Amino acid sequence: MSTAEHVREIETAWRGGTSGRDAYVVQSWRRCLDEYRLDPAVNCEAVILPEGRLKEHRQQAEELIVIARSGLERLYGHVSGQNYVLLLTNRQGIAVEYFGDPRQTHELRKAGLYLGADWAEARAGTCAVGACIATGEALTIHQTDHFDMTHTPLSCTAAPIYDTTGELSAVLDISLLSSPREKISQTLARHLVTATARRIELANLMAQTRRQWVLRFALSPEFLDVDPEGAVAIDNAGRIAGMTHAAARMLAQSAELDWRRPELVLGKPVSHFLNLTVDDLPSLTRARPTQERVLSARNGQLLFAHAIEPPPGTRIRAPSPAIPVALREFGGGVPGIDTLLEKATRLARTALPVCLHGETGTGKEFLARAIHAASGLEGPFVAVNCAAIPEALAEAELFGHAPGAFTGAAPKGRKGLVETANRGTLFLDEIGDMPLLLQTRLLRVLAEQEVLPLGGTQPRQVRVRVISASHRDLATLVAEGRFREDLYYRLHAAALTLPPLRERADFDWLVERLLARHSPSGRYLSIAPKAREALRAHRWPGNLRELDNAIATAAALCEGGEIGLVDLPERLAGGLAGSEAEQLRAALTGCGGNVSALARQLGVDRTTIHRRMRRMGLMRHS
Structure with a gap:
């Protein structure tokens, strides 16, 4: 392109004519004409500041130069051998740091790609550094994007560097003396310079x-x-x-x-x-x-x-929140559970989706209900077992259906479970078992906050807080293509992991709570030491659900106020039941086989002795 053609293009763009240039290029041309009164027909030769003035600029930018240097060295290492030059300029456009091939020093100085070069737009015209300072954006000024013909051989890409207060403090520029004709060739350069500027800002924030x-x-x-x-x-x-x-x-x-x-x-x-x-x-x-x-x-x-966190001595001590009554019912008094409940308390006050992880029976639905109760939401808690709904009916169950949407549909239509939970909490249990088609529909509901019933034409606005749960590793399901990654991140805003019962330090507290729940009206059950020992020794694959069932069964079977080993399910008593049978046999022998005497000795009703004898397979002594 000749100088005359270049000048005509700039004048045409200035008058509002069409141009294939990027908008920021045209805007810079207009600033050069209107604000700086520059003439595109007059060459703007490169200006290199004298040593004294450059020293002043470098001293003012010394702290940033030190922080940025490792990032600049790393970037220059990536582009080494490709004839790129790196310039770090201050907010005035003066190059205060420089990385380039020393074998090209003469050509680089002449082009202004050198330490001390002045790239302010008011002096150099349209250029990457000047346009970056003016717009605050990363950009490329490629060849004839430049305002005058002096710089048109160059391709320059620049990214802004901001200080911790949000003010522009420097510009990082990567340039070539000559480059391929197409501007798109510098896409990678823009990515590299932007990433390096981001890392410099982060290092500066950490230092400040x-x-x-x-x-x-x-x-x-x-x-x-x-x-x-x-x-x-x-x-x-x-x-x-x-x-x-x-x-x-x-x-x-x-x-x-x-x-x-x-x-x-x-x-x-x-x-x-x-x-x-x-x-x-x-x-x-x-x-x-x-x-x-x-x-x-x-x-x-x-x-x-x-x-x-800041260094010790400056650390913020975060006070523990007051745990609501609903959450205190889950457990407590031990560090691991208290930490879990403190997190649940904080999350309950937000609208964040929460994903609960844990083995089957660890109390995920109980905790979800407690979070809902602590949230203050006015709507209901609606639980959906994703593994239990037949796939053919799942869409209508979740999203509802319009009148006559399918054979057997309710004549007036029906509201789905998602809409039922409006202004409340939707609990999606076993979310990992949800079919992929429903995952897609659910993602749309969560993203758009509206639900379209099956066979309907008008979506309905819904606002629900979602808590999901799974005993399966959802990340593994995502990797296997069995669970949508975008839905995973939508549901996984916050996560809580419930420990298995065998790892809970508040096991005895849980046993006492369940004993109180299942005690007959008007009296309180206790548990014999050997029975408690058997409970502690069990591995509890069914976790809290299994423990609850075991104590409920023992409470129904026991006579008197104490649950003994023989009252527990056989899988729990194991060898301990055998030793207790031997002890009972010996005790009967010591009483001459007199059940009434043994009952008086033990302080229990004689029917209790008879019952235990029957359960242990002991024949009654005469």
């Missing part, structure tokens, strides 16, 4: 906020701990004390604010933007698996999070 919590986040769990997309610093009062640019944009978007006004975010409570309080931060450290560290923004976006 050492005495505060830092919350890193990512959209994917796989990259959370290795390359997070953004981070915020949070002070003791739970307010935003600093942020990376990606975090600022995300927080602003969640509250429908303009990201170009960081003052609308900085200093505000983190709870204005995320479903999170300062008390929740300890639960998001690496003590929990990455997949479980999920939170949501106020606009519903789900994020995987990693909270980094």
Whole structure:
């Protein structure tokens, strides 16, 4: 392209004519003409600052240069041998750091791709650094995108670097003296420079906020701990004390604010933007698996999070929440269960979907009901066993049906279980057994907050809090293609794992609660030491459900106020029952076979002795 053709194109774009250029290129051309009074026919030669002035700029940017250097070295290593040049400029557009091939020093200085070069738009015209400073966005100025012919051989890609207050502090530029004709050839360069700028911002945030919590986040769990997309610093009062640019944009978007006004975010409570309080931060450290560290923004976006606590001595002590009565019924008094209930208490106050994990019978539905009771929701708790509904009827059961939708349909139609749970909690038990077709329908309901009955034409608005549960590993089902990945992350905003009964330190507390529940009216049952020993020794594959059934059965069989070993199911008594039989036989022998005498000696009714003899297969002594 000749100079005359280039000038005509710029003038045509300035007058509003059509152009195949990116909008940010045309806008820069107009700034060069209207604001800076530059002439595209006059070459803007590169300007390299003298040593004294460059030293001043470098001293002012010294802290950022130190933080950025390792990131720049890493990036330069990735593009080594491809003739790229790296420039780190300050917010005035002065190159304060430089990485390039020393064999090309003369050509690079002449082109302005050198330490001390001035790339301010007002002086150099349309260029990547200047346009990046003007827009605050990552972009590429490729060849004839440049304002005048001096720079048209170059292809330059730049990304902004923001400080912790949300203000533009620097620009990272990667350039070529010459490149392929197509602009799309620099797509990878833009990705690399943007990723490096993000890492520099994160390193700067960590350096500037050492005495505060830092919350890193990512959209994917796989990259959370290795390359997070953004981070915020949070002070003791739970307010935003600093942020990376990606975090600022995300927080602003969640509250429908303009990201170009960081003052609308900085200093505000983190709870204005995320479903999170300062008390929740300890639960998001690496003590929990990455997949479980999920939170949501106020606009519903789900994020995987990693909270980094400040050094000892500056640590925020998160007070334990008051556990509601409904949740206290689940257990307590031991650290593991108390931690579980504290998390459940905090989650109950949010609208976050919760996924409950645990073996069969560990009390997932009980805990789900308790979370609902503690939530304050006005709607009902609706439980759905996804494994128990016949697949042919599942769609109508969940989503309802219109009148006459199918043979046998209710004449007036019927509301589905999802709509029944409106303004309340929908509990999806054994969610891993839901057919894929229903998973797709459910995902749409959760995403759009509306349900379309089978055979219907008008969707109905619903607002439900979803709690799901499974004894199966949902992540494995996702990997096998048997569970939708997008639904998995939608349901898995927060996760609670219920321990198996054999690992619960509050086992005796649970036994006492169940004894109280199953005691006959007007009296309280106790349990004999050997019977309690048998309960403790059992592995409890059925967990709480099995324990409840065992005590309910023993309470019905026992005579008197104490459950003995013989009252327990045979699978629990095992060898202990045999030893008790020998003891009973010996006791009878000692009483001369007199059942009444033995009963008086033991302080029980003689019918109790007869019953135990029958259950142990002992013949009555005469």
